Amino acid sequence: MPDITLSHNQKFSLDQTLGCGQVFRWDRTDDGWWYGVVGERVIRLRQVGMRLTFEGAPASFITHYFSLDVDLLPILSSIDRDPFIHTAISQCTGLRLIRQPKWECLVSYICSTNSNIPMIRRRIATIARQFGKEITFEDKIYYTFPDPLTMSGSGDHILTDCKLGYRTPYVLDTAGKITDVRQWEDTITALPFEDARRELMKLKGVGPKAADCILLFAFQKYEAFPVDIWIRRIMQQNYIKTLSITSTLTGWEYDTIRRYAKNHFGEYCGYAQEYLYAAREG
DNA sequence: ATCCAGGAAAACG
DNA sequence: CGTTTTCATGGA
Numbered sequence: 001m002p003d004i005t006l007s008h009n010q011k012f013s014l015d016q017t018l019g020c021g022q023v024f025r026w027d028r029t030d031d032g033w034w035y036g037v038v039g040e041r042v043i044r045l046r047q048v049g050m051r052l053t054f055e056g057a058p059a060s061f062i063t064h065y066f067s068l069d070v071d072l073l074p075i076l077s078s079i080d081r082d083p084f085i086h087t088a089i090s091q092c093t094g095l096r097l098i099r100q101p102k103w104e105c106l107v108s109y110i111c112s113t114n115s116n117i118p119m120i121r122r123r124i125a126t127i128a129r130q131f132g133k134e135i136t137f138e139d140k141i142y143y144t145f146p147d148p149l150t151m152s153g154s155g156d157h158i159l160t161d162c163k164l165g166y167r168t169p170y171v172l173d174t175a176g177k178i179t180d181v182r183q184w185e186d187t188i189t190a191l192p193f194e195d196a197r198r199e200l201m202k203l204k205g206v207g208p209k210a211a212d213c214i215l216l217f218a219f220q221k222y223e224a225f226p227v228d229i230w231i232r233r234i235m236q237q238n239y240i241k242t243l244s245i246t247s248t249l250t251g252w253e254y255d256t257i258r259r260y261a262k263n264h265f266g267e268y269c270g271y272a273q274e275y276l277y278a279a280r281e282g
Numbered sequence: 283a284t285c286c287a288g289g290a291a292a293a294c295g
Numbered sequence: 296c297g298t299t300t301t302c303a304t305g306g307a
Binding site: 022025080104109112113114115116118119120166167170176204205206207209210213226228229230231244249250277 | 289290
Binding site: 070114115116118123163164165166168169228246247248250251265 | 297298299300301302303304305306
């Protein structure tokens with residue numbers, strides 16, 4: 001089986017990276033193997049020490065998907081600005097932001113609102129099962145994530161079966177708008193961060209939080225700082241203690257938190273966000 | 283039963 | 296305009 005041997009300063013933790021909640025289509029077996037569908041491929045892989053063993057994709061694909069070509073240590077030292085983030089970094093060292101398929105990531109975070117991770121995972125799995133193409137891998141059937149036309153063209157009763165709740169019309173509307181995935185990807189990629197963010201938020205079901213997640217996890221725009229209920233709590237308790245807690249997160253509060261983060265952690269504050277989230281308690 | 287979860291749209295003043 | 300209310304789903 002093919003493998004990659006990580007170099008000494010090439011920090012990587014497969015478990016942290018796939019288990020931190022940035023992606024919803026990977027499953028871990030008891031003996032440490034991860035199975036996932038990425039694009040048209042089913043991949044399985046495992047990490048033992050500095051050695052990554054895998055099947056289903058060439059090494060170049062694995063390297064790119066997991067951002068193993070990104071020099072992580074300078075990023076971590078750049079965000080390591082205080083004792084609290086320092087603890088999070090030492091707890092989760094090797095967590096990398098991956099390069100997710102963009103359309104799937106967009107739908108995933110439309111499905112994520114006011115929900116929890118197991119529920120999001122179930123929704124994405126159901127969408128793939130209903131609309132995706134079958135792939136057989138080691139005698140088991142997996143499903144690709146469908147493109148927009150397949151989702152919008154199949155009749156909305158099928159999407160209703162996916163239990164998206166009030167998010168169903170958001171996904172349908174977005175699928176109808178993005179007829180050319182490649183062109184959409186190129187457009188967002190080419191835009192500077194704030195412009196890309198505004199552009200994403202034009203889509204139904206994409207607000208500030210979802211836009212920031214998509215920019216961070218699929219477009220590698222590391223200055224994004226998604227603020228969910230957990231991050232808000234962490235920031236208020238450890239960084240912006242004067243910020244009073246309102247019942248619903250207002251736009252002003254969201255922007256205050258993300259501006260503070262950009263200023264405090266710097267260009268790679270998105271990495272700081274993910275380490276804070278991964279090290280959260282609760 | 284009540285509250286909560288990787289929030290955002292719609293309604294409201 | 297900024298602020299509050301509503302939204303569907305399942306687990307605790």
